[in-house]
Amino acid sequence: MADKLQIFLTVVRHMNFSRAAEELYMTQPAVSQYIKSLEEELNVQLFDRSQKKIQLTKAGEIVVYYGKEINMLSTKMNRALDDLTNHVAGELLLGASYSYGEYLLPKCLAAFLTNYPQVYPRICIDNTTEIADKIINQTLDLGIIEGSIPIKRLVMHKIATDHxxxxxxxxxxxxxxxxxxxxxxxxxxxxxxxxxxxxxxxNIVPHRILEFGSTQLIKEAVVNGLGVALLSEWTIKNEMQLNKLQIVLKDKYNYNRDFHAIHLNTPFLSKTAETFLEFLKK
Structure with missing residues (x-):
């Protein structure tokens, strides 16, 4: 069924048998035969072919939903089996919140890839809550967040203190x-x-608050005199060197928080993710 499922998902992605056949280097009749065979095996109709454009039936939507999960689990299984060879290689799916991801992660990855050049990282930058959600949904191997997040399904490891x-x-x-x-x-x-x-x-009660969606945007706003901000010292180094920003009231006001690496509470963390986690902790 695995091959039939892959072909079905390819057709769904294009919603066109001819384009799916081109991507799969198959003929259109062969693709149609695979879909027909899958429908017979599941005893359902996956596509409504009565219109000019094919449409998924309700059964087809169900197969798409679970088919994607099967694909994801199959990929994770193969990666876990590959880990038995103890090779640190292959894809590493990382998520990081903005402060760490945009200002610290690139340098960290460069050092890691010097030692493990066969690792291919894919990076997602988002806020802490979104990164945690992606870990839970198993679309990321590891996340790096600011502060902490109290979710029992996640394991947290302190990796740095941020001033x-x-x-x-x-x-x-x-x-x-x-x-x-x-x-x-x-x-x-x-x-x-x-x-x-x-x-x-x-006990600070701000006169006015402006809410912006990224650290870079906040810095530009402060540089242009729109207000003040509480930011990580790591994120403002360039602006300080260029004399665009200043730190004010440093002796009286500051705040420390921790950066944490997070992953799903599972015994099957990949060898590559486990090695990168240990690298972060050091």
Missing amino acids: MVIVAKSEQTVHNLNDQTWIIREQGSGTREAFEHFIKEH
Whole structure:
């Protein structure tokens, strides 16, 4: 059934037998025969062929849903079996929140790939909540997030401590933080969570809040005088060197948080993911 399922999913992706046949280097009649054979095996009709364009039946939609899961599990099984050879190689599916992913991960990966050149990483950058969801849905091997996330299905490993500071436009005078416009990340972001803990800890009531969807956008907004922000020192190095941003009230206000690597609570973490995790922890 595996071959028939792959052919079926290819037809679904194109919703066209001819295009699927081209991708599979098969003839259209051969593709049609495979689909017919799968329908007979499952005793259902997968496509409605009564219109000019084929459409999935309800049974077809069910087979698509579970067929994709079967594919994913098959891939994971093969990778787990490959790990028995103890080779650190192949695809590594990584997710990271913005602060770590955009500013620290590239350097870390470069060092790792020097030792393991046969690893091929694929990177997804998103906020902490989305990365956790992707780990749970098994579309990522490892995630790197800001702060922590209390989900029992996930295992967390501390990999670094992040020092966060208040930044303002260079030469801007900042005294009372309650009078400032604060530029912050969206809900679900680890940086947003840190900001909320920070203002609660210091009894700060912002005069105004602007919510932006990335660290880079926040930095540009601060550089242009729209307000102040609480950001990781790692993310502002270039702007500090170019004298575009300054750290304000550093002696009185700062915040530390941890970066964690997360993965699904499973005994079958791939050898490649396990090796990269140990590399991060060191």
